[in-house]
Amino acid sequence: MALLELRGISSHYGNVQALKGVSLHVNEGELVTLLGANGAGKSTTLKTISGLIVPTEGEVLFEGKPIHRAGPEAIARLGISHVPEGRRIFPGLTVRENILLGASNRKGVPRKQLEKEADEKFEIFPEIRRFENALGWTLSGGQQQMLAVARGLMAEPKLLLLDEPSLGLAPLIVQNLFATIRDIRKRGVTILLVEQNANMALSVADRGYVLETGTLTVEGTPKELLGNEQVRAAYLGGHHG
Amino acid sequence: MQILFDNLQVLFQGLALGSIYSLVALGFVLIIRATNVVNFAQGDFAMLGAYAMVMFFTGLEWPYWLAFIASLVAMAIFGVIFNYGVYYPLRHRSFLPVIISTLGASIFLQNTVLAIFGPQPRPMDKVLAADGITVGGVFLDSQYLVILAVTMAMVLFTYVFFEHTLLGKKLQATSQDKDMARLLGIPVALMISITFIYSAVLGGLAGVLVGPILFVSIGMGSIIALKAFAATIIGGFGDVTGAIVGGLLLGVIESLAAYHISVPYKDAYAFLALFIFLLIRPSGIFGEKVSEKA
Ligand SMILES: Nc1ncnc2c1ncn2[C@@H]1O[C@H](COP(=O)(O)OP(=O)(O)OP(=O)(O)O)[C@@H](O)[C@H]1O
Ligand SMILES: [Mg+2]
Numbered sequence: 001m002a003l004l005e006l007r008g009i010s011s012h013y014g015n016v017q018a019l020k021g022v023s024l025h026v027n028e029g030e031l032v033t034l035l036g037a038n039g040a041g042k043s044t045t046l047k048t049i050s051g052l053i054v055p056t057e058g059e060v061l062f063e064g065k066p067i068h069r070a071g072p073e074a075i076a077r078l079g080i081s082h083v084p085e086g087r088r089i090f091p092g093l094t095v096r097e098n099i100l101l102g103a104s105n106r107k108g109v110p111r112k113q114l115e116k117e118a119d120e121k122f123e124i125f126p127e128i129r130r131f132e133n134a135l136g137w138t139l140s141g142g143q144q145q146m147l148a149v150a151r152g153l154m155a156e157p158k159l160l161l162l163d164e165p166s167l168g169l170a171p172l173i174v175q176n177l178f179a180t181i182r183d184i185r186k187r188g189v190t191i192l193l194v195e196q197n198a199n200m201a202l203s204v205a206d207r208g209y210v211l212e213t214g215t216l217t218v219e220g221t222p223k224e225l226l227g228n229e230q231v232r233a234a235y236l237g238g239h240h241g
Numbered sequence: 242m243q244i245l246f247d248n249l250q251v252l253f254q255g256l257a258l259g260s261i262y263s264l265v266a267l268g269f270v271l272i273i274r275a276t277n278v279v280n281f282a283q284g285d286f287a288m289l290g291a292y293a294m295v296m297f298f299t300g301l302e303w304p305y306w307l308a309f310i311a312s313l314v315a316m317a318i319f320g321v322i323f324n325y326g327v328y329y330p331l332r333h334r335s336f337l338p339v340i341i342s343t344l345g346a347s348i349f350l351q352n353t354v355l356a357i358f359g360p361q362p363r364p365m366d367k368v369l370a371a372d373g374i375t376v377g378g379v380f381l382d383s384q385y386l387v388i389l390a391v392t393m394a395m396v397l398f399t400y401v402f403f404e405h406t407l408l409g410k411k412l413q414a415t416s417q418d419k420d421m422a423r424l425l426g427i428p429v430a431l432m433i434s435i436t437f438i439y440s441a442v443l444g445g446l447a448g449v450l451v452g453p454i455l456f457v458s459i460g461m462g463s464i465i466a467l468k469a470f471a472a473t474i475i476g477g478f479g480d481v482t483g484a485i486v487g488g489l490l491l492g493v494i495e496s497l498a499a500y501h502i503s504v505p506y507k508d509a510y511a512f513l514a515l516f517i518f519l520l521i522r523p524s525g526i527f528g529e530k531v532s533e534k535a
Contacts, residue, residue: 050424052420052424071423072420072423072424073423073426073427076423076424076425076426077426081424082424084421084424088418088420088421088424090413090417090418090421092413092417093410097410100407100410101407101410101411101414101422101425101427102425104411104422104426104427105425105426111407114407151425155426
């Protein structure tokens with residue numbers, strides 16, 4: 001049984017249809033990437049999974065149970081952590097507080113334990129440790145991105161949804177980030193990764209899907225996707241691979 | 242020497258009066274931050290608190306302390322009702338329908354109280370039986386002292402609650418980005434409910450405290466709310482510290498101006514101060530401290 005399964009999902013923004021019958025699955029322990037051009041519906045897919053959007057058609061199954069009507073708060077408590085596009089750091093809270101609140105989906109964990117876990121996150125992202133007590137809005141875009149991932153990890157998710165985590169980061173930081181994503185995955189977290197940086201994403205993924213204007217067009221292993229002419233032309237910058 | 246004492250006396254009264262504005266203004270700001278909406282019934286929370294006190298203490302003749310606590314508990318319950326009756330059904334709409342809804346609630350509350358208690362203003366007992374104390378020539382009225390002490394305690398409590406507890410942080414997170422808060426598993430509806438409860442208790446407390454000074458009347462909330470609203474603007478719209486400082490400042494300005502210039506125009510000075518602030522510093526004392534990054 002897949003950990004996550006989407007069955008014929010359609011999602012709308014008012015009258016605008018963003019997803020048209022999307023079916024995909026993510027197995028336990030897998031790292032799956034979702035590729036696609038701007039406006040293809042990648043973020044919408046993640047929002048539908050995390051409950052920010054209620055699909056107009058189809059089902060989202062998590063551990064075999066339908067969750068698409070549960071609402072984001074309940075879905076977070078089931079162990080799905082969504083690090084959304086745009087980072088969405090709480091501007092008026094400190095870096096440490098932002099991280100601590102990442103654990104809001106877990107009930108009854110003592111504050112002390114959470115503080116300890118926050119310290120562990122600073123070990124994963126040492127660049128933001130010295131801003132521990134700075135307000136969220138004072139961080140640079142890249143630092144906010146790291147903070148967003150650190151906060152997402154505090155949920156101890158079974159499934160981590162990452163929406164373009166490399167966006168706006170310097171190449172070296174991107175390398176580090178993907179190394180971190182590999183580590184997170186090694187620790188048994190299942191990941192659904194949305195990326196524009198297809199080369200990077202495919203280098204860490206087990207499988208990938210390509211989304212085009214709301215419809216899934218290609219599915220396969222990184223090797224298959226890298227070998228697909230259409231995919232190469234559209235997302236991998238020509239024939240250099 | 243006497244002039245100094247008199248001024249200190251007026252300053253003291255101004256601070257006490259200002260404390261009342263601060264409490265109501267704090268309630269204003271907490272709701273503005275959580276819902277982006279100005280609650281026009283905020284002053285009526287004070288009025289309701291005062292009438293709850295009249296009912297429990299004068300009506301049912303409960304002991305003062307019990308009536309005091311019962312009034313605050315009643316306000317907490319009222320906060321929940323207000324949230325689900327006035328705000329919650331319109332939470333997905335723009336701010337305008339919600340503001341109109343709070344205006345309607347204000348009118349409804351005033352008329353309901355009018356129907357039950359009648360138009361006659363009610364006197365209320367002071368918290369302490371003692372008149373007050375004289376310190377170095379300045380007479381400190383006991384009720385004013387109580388107001389100052391309780392306000393200080395509430396401000397301190399609010400600070401600790403919001404800045405040093407995870408629940409306080411979750412409330413702040415909710416007011417800063419609701420969807421993100423939801424994604425983290427923070428129960429946003431509950432957080433907003435708590436905000437309304439807290440706000441209603443603050444307002445009710447202000448009403449119970451100011452009752453012995455102003456008399457308890459249907460319209461008492463409106464004038465307090467106007468001043469408190471002015472205080473939030475003077476302090477910096479939506480700023481917690483600003484609300485407290487703005488309230489105190491307004492109380493002091495009003496009292497000093499009334500003493501030195503003329504008493505009948507007492508209420509006008511607050512709005513004159515507001516007017517001047519809007520001209521020279523429209524963002525308020527603490528405004529524009531946090532800017533948002535794209
Ligand atoms: N809030 C919204 N209201 C209306 N339409 C929207 C909204 N958000 C997205 N859309 C539309 O839905 C479609 C899918 O958008 P989505 O954000 O899922 O794309 P995406 O694949 O994440 O793109 P990007 O790579 O630019 O982030 C687009 O056509 C977009 O215009
Ligand atoms: Mg997107």
